[in-house]
Amino acid sequence: MNAPNPQRVLITGASSGLGRALALWLAKKDLTVYAAGRRLEQLESLAASAPERIRPFTLDVADADAAHDAVKELDRTSGGLDLVIANAGVGDSMSAKSIEWRRVRKVLDVNVMGATATLCGALPGMLERGRGHLVGISSLAAFLSLPKTAAYNASKTYLTAWLESVRLDVEGHGVAVTTIHPGFVRTEMTAKNKHPMPFIIDADDAAERMGRAILKRTKMFSYPLPTSLVVGLASSLPRPLQRALGRRVN
């Protein structure tokens, strides 16, 4: 597929971490970036670093219907979004032995419903115009179940599977689909982790790697390489061996 230069980008979860770094990277490539999140102050400070390129866009993706409608409206009023990156996400570490429904639901509301609503809000306009690009920030956790992260693991497995299927429907209609699987990156999310995070990288480094893959319209991109290889190998083991491995974590 040809890769026409995108002009207008929406990225969710741009107030911190990967989303913030990627918004800045894309702004440096001269794209107009709608930087979405709930914390307006952080979005405004991000926009101040590239005022002619970055526009704060307040959006709570956990209210999926409202988020869908807001993205659809932005697609209409902006003149058409060329690239939409569903990056907003939350993690939670909780053993199923002390499961709390509301915490499970929050992960699913943001990572599953929020990401899907964001992408669904933009897709019809892209198909009408015959051009566009959907991106989902999944995780290498999509491929390997670990203890205490049931909702998070499953939410990322969902996003990867959903995008794979959507790609089959829209390829050939000018709309590209990219799924990104990061390993550990230093952000607010991972700052809460107490377990070791092998091969962790900085958010700016992650943004550079993801940005390049997105502009090339790569279908699936996993990074960093050592973590991708370890996860790829582990997830190809028979299930009993995967479970034995999972029991050794934490």
Ligand SMILES: NC(=O)c1ccc[n+]([C@@H]2O[C@H](COP(=O)([O-])OP(=O)(O)OC[C@H]3O[C@@H](n4cnc5c(N)ncnc54)[C@H](OP(=O)(O)O)[C@@H]3O)[C@@H](O)[C@H]2O)c1
């Ligand atoms: N860091 C890693 O190691 C890693 C690895 C694999 C995948 N990922 C994925 O990368 C993405 C970004 O994570 P991060 O590490 O950069 O974490 P982060 O720094 O905590 O950023 C999460 C972003 O999501 C936004 N968000 C959370 N709830 C939201 C809601 N209800 N509505 C709208 N936005 C919401 C936050 O913005 P507001 O609070 O302003 O709304 C924030 O900008 C996530 O999808 C995560 O699963 C991260």
